[in-house]
Amino acid sequence: MVGEKNSSAGTVGEIGEKELIRRIAGWLGPVNPPSPEGIGDDCAVFLAAEGSPQLVTVDPVIEGCHFDSSVAPEAVGAKLLKRNISDVAAMGGLPRRAVLSLALSGDTRLDWLRRFFDGLGKVAGRYGVSIVGGDVARKEGPFSAYLTLIGEAAGTRVLTRRGGKIGDWLLVTGTLGGSRAGHHFEFTPRVEEGVWLAAHAGVRSMIDLSDGLAKDLPTLLPPGAQAELEWDELPLSAVLAGTVRDREDGWRHALTDGEDYELLFVLDESHRPQDLIRDWTRRFSCPLTLIGKIVAAPAGEPDAPPIRLPASCPGLVLGSAYEHFRR
Numbered sequence: 002m003v004g005e006k007n008s009s010a011g012t013v014g015e016i017g018e019k020e021l022i023r024r025i026a027g028w029l030g031p032v033n034p035p036s037p038e039g040i041g042d043d044c045a046v047f048l049a050a051e052g053s054p055q056l057v058t059v060d061p062v063i064e065g066c067h068f069d070s071s072v073a074p075e076a077v078g079a080k081l082l083k084r085n086i087s088d089v090a091a092m093g094g095l096p097r098r099a100v101l102s103l104a105l106s107g108d109t110r111l112d113w114l115r116r117f118f119d120g121l122g123k124v125a126g127r128y129g130v131s132i133v134g135g136d137v138a139r140k141e142g143p144f145s146a147y148l149t150l151i152g153e154a155a156g157t158r159v160l161t162r163r164g165g166k167i168g169d170w171l172l173v174t175g176t177l178g179g180s181r182a183g184h185h186f187e188f189t190p191r192v193e194e195g196v197w198l199a200a201h202a203g204v205r206s207m208i209d210l211s212d213g214l215a216k217d218l219p220t221l222l223p224p225g226a227q228a229e230l231e232w233d234e235l236p237l238s239a240v241l242a243g244t245v246r247d248r249e250d251g252w253r254h255a256l257t258d259g260e261d262y263e264l265l266f267v268l269d270e271s272h273r274p275q276d277l278i279r280d281w282t283r284r285f286s287c288p289l290t291l292i293g294k295i296v297a298a299p300a301g302e303p304d305a306p307p308i309r310l311p312a313s314c315p316g317l318v319l320g321s322a323y324e325h326f327r328r
């Protein structure tokens with residue numbers, strides 16, 4: 002059986018999420034095309050016979066993992082769709098239609114489910130998403146729901162995680178580090194913002210911050226590069242103000258808490274970030290902040306961290322960003 006002890010085979014928990022995904026790609030072989038059509042970005046990209054590039058992504062909500070009984074069912078349904086919408090936003094796309102797969106036990110309460118669908122439906126209406134089908138399976142144990150979202154590029158291109166070069170600027174929308182104070186249910190997917198950024202010729206690549214800067218930012222770096230951050234410019238969430246011990250503690254939340262669902266992107270070094278921020282401010286109410294740039298990693302230091310640590314606190318730990326399976 003899948004959970005049976007067999008020390009030589011190893012377990013998912015021993016290798017962690019990143020290595021697991023690498024192995025799945027290997028097991029699938031040629032039926033997993035190279036990213037961004039295959040595994041490796043916020044959405045898979047494919048070209049329909051004619052028209053805009055299409056996007057597809059899937060994300061779940063699982064009881065005991067993403068929510069517990071203290072969370073209103075409307076918020077659970079809303080979050081399920083919003084976290085998928087955020088992945089489409091990260092490619093500069095517009096969400097269009099979704100299918101939903103539920104796995105639930107026979108004693109799941111109907112009033113709970115009705116409220117779950119109420120929350121999901123309100124978000125779908127707000128973002129113009131049609132729920133076009135799905136599946137219901139019986140499974141004892143915690144409630145889980147998987148939503149597959151299909152979107153399309155608003156313009157002629159989608160932004161992937163690739164394209165950043167040494168010298169380029171790093172910018173982020175909104176504020177960071179507020180997820181534990183409840184922001185991870187209340188966030189707003191940055192759809193209009195993502196579409197606007199994808200239409201800007203200077204923006205090279207983008208990701209939504211679901212696992213934290215420490216894990217998500219490195220995926221935007223080309224080989225041999227490091228991110229140099231302006232630590233005091235990091236836009237920390239106001240909810241952190243009353244809870245963090247010091248500056249370093251605030252940075253730690255921004256780096257590792259995850260679930261900010263803000264957009265992090267790379268701007269070509271030939272563009273002035275101040276000009277982009279000025280144009281942005283005329284259009285959007287959420288902040289846009291220049292947080293650093295991509296630099297060359299120090300020569301002869303193969304173990305240099307992907308994010309250069311602040312000189313004032315070299316002990317800041319980058320390795321603890323949210324990683325499924327590993328503890």
Ligand SMILES: [Mg+2]
Pocket residue numbers: 043087088091208209210211
């Ligand atoms: Mg994502």
